Amino acid sequence: MPLLHISLQAGKPSAYRQAIFDSLYRALRDALDVPEDDRFMTITEHDPANFRYGKAFGIDRSDDLVYIQITVFNTRTAQQKKALFRRIAELLGENPGIRPEDVFVTVLEAAKENWSVGHGLAQFA
Template identity: 70%
Template sequence: MPLVHISLRAGKPEAYRQAIFDGLYRAMHETFNVPEDDQFMAITEHDAVNFRYSSSYLGVSRGDDLVYIQITASNTRTVEQKKALFARIVELLGEDPGIRPQDVFVNIVEVAKENWSLGNGLAQYA
């Protein structure tokens, strides 16, 4: 049950933002075995003055179409699954909405399964 926060510069059309949602869900479904209908994602848009990034850190040439993707997930995935997820996200977001690989910044935050409450005040996975 990943929880995904996406941050980008303001001004992209709805179809662009929906393509990000669709691509991320598909990548997680294919590589992280996320079940059907397990979609918990939010996009936050920022004015240029409130969106800072390095245009060259670690030799990656980033631009104004940079998208930050933070995925909070249970700590049950292997390193191979994480690498597959990163690659698949870049591939799918490159296809639609057309984001360059250099502009896809992904971070996974792992938590223990008992740290989730999906509603009703219950720890469903504990």
């Protein structure tokens, strides 16, 4: 049950944003074996004046940088997360053509009892 928040600079066409959604969903299915149709994602676009990045960690980023924040159950292994990072960079490189240097991913973990996915219930507690 991942929840994704994606941030990028404004101005990309709808097909580009859809390709991000599709590539991320595929990466989640491949690396974390999420259920079919488990697509809980948002994209937020920012004016260049409100979108910052640097060359920290020796990475030469560009204006095509995409921040991806993924919240998941706290049951994923380090190996699964590493596989996810690789698969995201690979698939976003294929479509919509984002360089690996411009893929910035964080994984936030939450205990299952901290989720309610509808009806005011704690479905996983």
